[in-house]
Amino acid sequence: MTTHQIAGQSVTMPVQVRDASAGTVLFEVDATAAAALLPTDAFEIVETTPGRAHLALVLVDYRDNDLGAYHEVGLTFFVRPRSGGEDGTFITRLPVDQPFTCEAGLKIWGFPKTIEQIDVENTDTSSTWTLRMDGQLALAVRVPRGGTDPTPPSPMTTYSLLDGVPHSTVFTQGGEGSQVVIGGEGVQVTLGQHPVGRELASLGLPDAPVVLSSWIERMKATFENARPLTS
Template identity: 75%
Template sequence: MTTYDVAGRPVTMPVQVRDASAGTVLFDVNAAAAAALIPPEFEIVESAPGRGQLAVALVDYRDNDLGAYHEVGLMFFVRPRSGGEDGTFITRLPVDQSFTCEAGRKIWGFPKSVERIDVENTETSSSWTLYLDGEFAVRVRVPRGGSDEMPPSPMTAYSLIGGVPHRTTFTQGGAGSQVVLGGEGVEVTLGSHVVSAELAALGLPGAPVVLSSWIERMRATFDDARSLKDGA
């Protein structure tokens, strides 16, 4: 087992998420605009000619080795140009607590930053408002609910650490889940931050929604990041 020192606290791998709520919206976007936002070591996985997929992940971590915090992730489906399986590359990963920010950057090379994230839940929806550098950037509302059980599924996330592509494997599943095809119940409002402009270039808020999902009681496990140069 690998243990990292983060702000004077040990973090032993794998990191365990024992309880969280997670909403995700999957958008169909312009592949060229998406490619402009990722490093050249990766290429966009096209869902159709000239189209890619942007995932917006909204996670309320309640019981987690890295603490309790909110997180908003903007990520694209990619593959390494050097070869390898399809996965996601996170371009923005705002959180609202400093410890998880430092851990995410140090352990996985994830682009975390500490920002203001406001969350409002109802019985049927969850609304997330993100402020970057103190400026309103984006608000996303996603349907909330479901009674399905989602078995743990293996996934892959890519990142750059010291300019070197790395691969992180993780699993995610849980109870109280649902998948809604199409954009019913999804709303997006953009602000005037540079990230708002990036999302507008992708076609938001009007980009087609492939699906949204919700997990009320999510569990996850995150492994170490492994360099692709080592054949991971």
């Protein structure tokens, strides 16, 4: 059992998420533009068709979590290690709105967390997230909310740079109250002038095709320790 000391508190692995809601919007984007946003050449973008790739915009409201209660916005690409290994995800931006999870994410996994302003407005059928960074609008996105389907727990791999070294982290996620909406119905994206907004514009947002959106109202998850990749 591994324990990390974060801001004077002990975090025992694996980190447990007992209750959260999560929305995801999956966009089809230019693969070369996506590769330009990766901070390392240790990974390559997974192309869905020649020259095309997927960007996942992930919105999570953590209500009961070993790292506290907070909001999180993730910009995520699908990658594979150039040294060999399975396909996984790589998060290029991960704004959060609480300091403890920011420090934990950086120190435990090398996730690129920063502390930002994240405002969330929910209705019965939608969830609207507004991200402001350095006093500027970076992104506003509305996603469909709702669903009654179960989501069985599924293991996945995400990659990161921890102290500049490529690492992999296995996490498992599932829950209740889920839906998947094919296409862009109910999705609305507005970009601001912050550099993160311009990064998304370089990928073709807000007009990039939406492959699907998903919502899970009662999510549970576990996050294991990060492990260095072997060459």
